[in-house]
Amino acid sequence: MPASVPGSQTLDSVPLLDLQRQYEQIRAEVLAAVGRVCASQHYILGAEVEALERELASFCGAKDAIGCASGTDALWLALVAAGIQPGDHVFTTPFSFFASASAIARAGARPVFADIDPLTFNLDPAKVESHLRAGKHRALRALLPVHLYGQCADMDAFSQLAKEFDLALIEDAAQAIGARWRDASAGSLGESAAFSFYPTKNLSAYGDAGLVTTNSADAAAHMRRLRNHGGSRRYVHEEMGWNSRLDAIQAAILRVKLKFVDGWNQSRRERAAKYDQLFAASGLTSTGQQPENAAPIRLPQTSEHAHHVFHQYVVRAYRRDELREFLTARKIGNEIYYPIPLHLQPCFIYLGHLEGDFPEAERAAKEVLALPMFPELIEEEQRWVVQSIADFYC
Numbered sequence: 001m002p003a004s005v006p007g008s009q010t011l012d013s014v015p016l017l018d019l020q021r022q023y024e025q026i027r028a029e030v031l032a033a034v035g036r037v038c039a040s041q042h043y044i045l046g047a048e049v050e051a052l053e054r055e056l057a058s059f060c061g062a063k064d065a066i067g068c069a070s071g072t073d074a075l076w077l078a079l080v081a082a083g084i085q086p087g088d089h090v091f092t093t094p095f096s097f098f099a100s101a102s103a104i105a106r107a108g109a110r111p112v113f114a115d116i117d118p119l120t121f122n123l124d125p126a127k128v129e130s131h132l133r134a135g136k137h138r139a140l141r142a143l144l145p146v147h148l149y150g151q152c153a154d155m156d157a158f159s160q161l162a163k164e165f166d167l168a169l170i171e172d173a174a175q176a177i178g179a180r181w182r183d184a185s186a187g188s189l190g191e192s193a194a195f196s197f198y199p200t201k202n203l204s205a206y207g208d209a210g211l212v213t214t215n216s217a218d219a220a221a222h223m224r225r226l227r228n229h230g231g232s233r234r235y236v237h238e239e240m241g242w243n244s245r246l247d248a249i250q251a252a253i254l255r256v257k258l259k260f261v262d263g264w265n266q267s268r269r270e271r272a273a274k275y276d277q278l279f280a281a282s283g284l285t286s287t288g289q290q291p292e293n294a295a296p297i298r299l300p301q302t303s304e305h306a307h308h309v310f311h312q313y314v315v316r317a318y319r320r321d322e323l324r325e326f327l328t329a330r331k332i333g334n335e336i337y338y339p340i341p342l343h344l345q346p347c348f349i350y351l352g353h354l355e356g357d358f359p360e361a362e363r364a365a366k367e368v369l370a371l372p373m374f375p376e377l378i379e380e381e382q383r384w385v386v387q388s389i390a391d392f393y394c
């Protein structure tokens with residue numbers, strides 16, 4: 001029987017994310033940055049975008065960065081610049097946001113899935129390796145692991161596989177700005193990496209925005225053409241590109257916020273550690289003597305080599321959907337990332353997958369629950385979240 005959480009008080013609500021609290025801290029700087037762009041009357045690409053590209057490349061330890069319109073476009077740019085063509089196959093995880101796979105399809109290639117590691121929720125390199133060793137995918141050209149929830153995938157193993165099987169390695173780092181694998185930052189761990197600055201992300205714009213980091217000068221030049229209708233000179237189009245230019249206002253706002261990201265990520269890590277501690281103390285994570293008395297809550301696990309930046313704090317919960325309803329009735333923010341694995345999405349029916357193909361991804365989709373997580377979340381709110389979960393299981 002879970003205990004009560006010491007010091008918890010009833011609250012009216014706890015948001016899943018409250019961007020207002022962040023805006024209050026940085027409002028003057030953000031408005032000044034927007035004012036600077038308005039004074040210049042230069043709204044697309046230009047000096048602000050170039051400065052952001054330099055600053056983010058340096059932040060991630062990469063040689064170059066290319067701003068674009070969204071994280072989805074960043075994935076597409078990275079894939080096309082890596083030479084992915086119609087008919088090619090690209091490995092990714094079935095347990096991610098839709099864009100991880102849709103960008104592959106948009107590049108004309110076929111997403112190929114392998115199951116996830118149930119502890120980290122990330123693509124399991126051992127499963128990818130067994131496909132590769134079985135020689136099943138001759139058209140395979142790239143690996144696209146996702147750093148889900150802010151934790152890097154096992155990049156030692158994926159780098160090794162990419163090298164051995166001569167595959168491009170592209171990071172989906174949309175949720176992982178500032179995360180590290182050993183001493184290297186997300187964005188510097190593969191041939192290129194895609195970031196999203198969607199407003200809920202750890203580094204977020206005031207609209208849609210994205211960026212690719214790369215160490216390849218050729219790939220960078222190619223992506224700069226692709227994001228601007230495939231041309232390097234005005235009205236001359238060497239290939240089919242797209243309009244995926246980044247707005248100067250978004251770049252200027254992101255430059256303000258970039259200075260705070262390490263501090264905000266540290267605050268997220270502290271809040272994750274506080275949740276771990278509160279859950280352990282509440283008895284919700286203890287397993288009973290009998291197998292049927294499994295712990296109602298299982299906490300997120302971090303690999304020993306990962307510096308996790310907790311874009312999300314996600315637990316596995318027994319009777320997850322009922323718990324969700326209970327928390328929602330108490331106005332405690334919660335979300336399921338992601339309720340339908342990608343191999344079972346209606347638009348991917350042509351891939352021929354059935355339920356049961358990737359059991360760990362399917363189990364995760366039924367069990368995961370994201371709890372309120374943002375740098376300004378206060379301890380009183382965390383206590384109330386954990387108390388409420390304890391109340392549900394009483």
Ligand SMILES: Cc1ncc(COP(=O)(O)O)c(C=O)c1O
Pocket residue numbers: 070071072073096097099100146172174175195196197198208209210
């Ligand atoms: C893992 C992952 N990949 C790709 C994307 C796509 O980014 P965007 O929403 O900026 O297009 C997201 C964003 O939600 C994401 O979480």
